[in-house]
Amino acid sequence: MQWQGTEAVRSGRFLSPLIRRWTPSVQSSQMPNTSDQPDDVLIVALAERDLGALATLYDRYGRLAYALAYRILGDGEAAEDVVHDAYISAWRGAASYRRERGNVRGWLMSIVHHRAVDVLRRKTTFRPAPLEAAAERASDDDTAEAATQRNAVAISGPFGSTSAMRSPRPSPSSRNALPIRST
Numbered sequence: 001m002q003w004q005g006t007e008a009v010r011s012g013r014f015l016s017p018l019i020r021r022w023t024p025s026v027q028s029s030q031m032p033n034t035s036d037q038p039d040d041v042l043i044v045a046l047a048e049r050d051l052g053a054l055a056t057l058y059d060r061y062g063r064l065a066y067a068l069a070y071r072i073l074g075d076g077e078a079a080e081d082v083v084h085d086a087y088i089s090a091w092r093g094a095a096s097y098r099r100e101r102g103n104v105r106g107w108l109m110s111i112v113h114h115r116a117v118d119v120l121r122r123k124t125t126f127r128p129a130p131l132e133a134a135a136e137r138a139s140d141d142d143t144a145e146a147a148t149q150r151n152a153v154a155i156s157g158p159f160g161s162t163s164a165m166r167s168p169r170p171s172p173s174s175r176n177a178l179p180i181r182s183t
Helices: 007-011 016-022 039-047 051-073 076-092 104-123 131-136 140-155
Strands: none
Touching: 039 051, 039 104, 051 076, 051 104, 076 104
């Protein structure tokens, strides 16, 4: 099913068919109608694995969740994946919701936000430079030599050398040594 650029993506209804496909009993007569229930009741039902509560929470906040994920990521498909993962995480972790820490909407949006930031970090993780780029850059020895020359120019001024005021530089072999104190 391709949803990119469709009305379902723009409206945030891309997950509803998936939820309804997973939950044939949501429309059954034995399930109570959860669409008019407050969020606190829905989260308790969600903790008890009520799929109708999940569908209702998605219908209420799915569009907002998608908008938040899209704003962070700038990619519709990635935003859909984040919302899907966030609702699955809410399904699995509904028992961890604490009313005193905030409302259900804020709890769901924080899950979406954290998932979206995780995806963004994965996209922008450190990628090592190719070896060709490293060959063009100065090595540590070249950099240390250039820094020493800059210090020598900066220290000698119009009144002559002020090297007597400088603290002595440690030798290269003693730079890595750590003193050990005995107590």
